[in-house]
Amino acid sequence: MTIASRGLLAGVAEGTLEAKIKREPYDKLWRYTLERTKSLLDRADASPCGLITYGALGSWSMSGAAIDAALVWRLTGDKRALGYVERCIDGLATYYGPPGAERDKIHAIVIGGLPYHSHAEVPLAADLCRAGLSKQALDTLARGLLGGAMDAHDDGGSLRGYGAGANVPFARNVCAAVAALVWGEELGHPHWKRIVDVGRDNVIGYFRRGLDAKGYPYEGPGYAGDTSYHLYLVAQILRQRGMADLFADEPACVNFVDAMLTFLFPDRSSFGNVNDLGFFVPWSLPFLPLTARYARRPDHLGFWEEFQGPDNAMRPYGDFLPHYERTTGVEWSQGCHVPSLPLALLWWDASEPVSPIAATPVPLAVFSPGTENSVCRTSWSADAVFANFQGGGRGHVSPGHVHSDSGHFSIFAHGDYLAMDTGRYNTDEDQHNVVLVDGKCHMPIGQTWGSAHRSGRMVTFQRHAMLDYAVADAAHTKNAIWADRHFLFVRTGGSGREADHAYVVVIDNINVKNARGKYLWQLHTPRENALEIVGADRAVVRGPRARLDIDFVLPSPEDFPKEPHTLALRTDEKWWTFGERSSGWADQEKLGLYNCSVRRPRLLAEFEGLNGVMMTVISPRRKDEPARAVHRQSSKRVMRVEVEHETGVDTILAAIDNGYMTLPDVEGFAELVVLRRDRAGRLLDMWTKDGERLRRVEEVWPRG
Secondary structure (H helix, E strand, O other): OEOOOOOOOOOOEOOHHHHHOOOOOHHHHHHHHHHHHHHHHHHHHHOOOOOOOEEEOOEEEOOOOHHHHHHHHHHHOOHHHHHHHHHHHHHHHHHOOOOOHHHHHHHHHOOOOOOHHHHHHHHHHHHHOHHHOOHHHHHHHHHHHHHHHOOOOOOOHHHHOOOOOOHHHHHHHHHHHHHHHHHHHHHOOOOHHHHHHHHHHHHHHHHHHHEOOOOOEOOHHHHHHHHHHHHHHHHHHHHHOOOOOHHHHOOHHHHHHHHHHHHEOOOOOOEOOOOOOOEOOOOOOOOHHHHHHHOOOHHHHHHHHHHHOOOOOOOHHHOOHHHHHHHHOOOOOHHHHOOHHHHHHHHOOOOOOOOOHHHOOOOOEEEOOOOOEEEEEOOOOOOOEEEEEEOOOOEOOEOOOOOOOOOOEEEEEOOEEEEOOOEOOOOOHHHOOOEEEOOEOOOOOOOOOOOOOOOOEEEEEEEOOOEEEEEEEOHHHHOOOEEEEEEEEEEOOOOHHHHHOEEEEEEEEEEOOOOOEEEEEEEEOOOOOEEEEEEOOEEEEEOOOEEEEEEEEOOOHHHOOOOOOEEEEEEEEEEOOOOOOOOOHHHHHOOOOOOEOOEEEEEEEEEEEOOEEEEEEEEEEEOOOOOOOEEEEEEOOEEEEEEEEOOEEEEEEEOOOOOEEEOOOEEEEOOEEEEEEOOOOEEEEEEEOOOOOOOEEOOEOOOO
């Protein structure tokens, strides 16, 4: 016999949960849930309105922790927990009720638009404890759901317009659908099936248009991570009700998890940021046990355990609030808008096969065809070198939360975040690791929060045994004739500690007006890191555990004898887009890199010449490792660098634009070449940009 539920417990056998919470390891989770819920109810009792309110995804809730309380009542009969659910029911009905002092009081706490999160939370909580609700509470629930919550949708308008991939219209529609799915038929709403269909189609629309073909989110991992809770919640209830199986029908159900996995920093702490709301947002991905089970992906369950599992110090079972409050000293209830603990009890099956992230089949380097990002790493170990390189793509139905980041790169290496994306609010070019033409943003948004309306493109992505290669075209962003940034993630090989060695080569090629220009190369790093200029063309980023050695290489003076390129290095402290004197920056800074960097050290390389061409070699090193030797050599119209590393010597050759080189050891047509030789000078491997066959390459070349 199954539980009489149309929501989270639909299809679940009677006694299943009661037995589950008595067994290991769920008994530990249940004790944690009871303690956490009591703490949240204490806060609700102490609040002026008797409710927990929060804002998320452009709207509001007056019913935070309602699902937690409902599950506690169901399994313990706790009357206090049931009373809180009844308060949430009354609050929702009052919000949509006739004018008066009580409604005004409720409206005063809902300051972010419709309380559409409550449209899903209240009916799900009421369904969990329906046997304990009085007739009066059920009548009040009917008033709230029929009087507003079920009809707070746009009947598919967002799917026909430009909101199918945007978090606000998506969440509004699916929360109304949850209300109709759980209570619509029972309460006699005449159009409940249509509301459910609209919600289902919004889920499908987000999977297909809010994400690209490989599951990468146009709004970035932060917003999509928040939104994904609603995606999988609806998909799971539909599956439990036998109404649809989106896990089987929509490939993005699995692809999104794989995409998020590629963004995960090697130390498993947070995600590489793209656009707004990165780093620690999302703090919980409670649906990972579902995709692990339905897609037979034990690495997804490993992802859940390593990112938010029972023994995770930062977010046990997905509960990020205690860590947040310990870190900031600020009490905050917003994290409870994802009922991570109840969902872990319902969705986590510890008997399922699990494999660690290190055993995932997801490739070490991936390219997203719509958002046009590439993510590379040396391995899936916690000590890996990780890099994200961004093309700046745009989604046609998700044009919000986008930054001027075409050509931006981030690097996390050996336990430290060293070259960073600065996060939320920081939209403009001067907030990213890109080159500024004449030291300015081409289309500045200024001291506000908005979206960048110039896109970029990733025009090339290649994988090779030695390296991964991508090219970002930022000409649209910079209003240039061309503005290419070549990005090479070069793995040096080896075993043991050396297996996670790599370096990055960035080659900029900018032509704004076919004349001499000034360019400002930038690298932003978190506040705990230090910048040091150690030579005319070398700088170092020093973190607590690792560093970046950075070498700059200009075209040879013989290429432009009358006007050779010049280079000057300096550092400054860069503030977020609102500036140093903006209000609230000190409170925001307490959050660290929670979602935004308020201020941070910035390395600047000012270069000037008849073209905007410069090569940069960026070497991540552990704190105790010596710097790699980087040798520069002058050749006519070819920038040449040799990088010594643990397993040999790499030669990087760049014949930018003309793609022709005649050198003592290399001859032929190629714009970019990487040669790998052993210490004796014997050629081990070779890569050329477009697979060109060089006319001549010396098999053995003793270094002079």
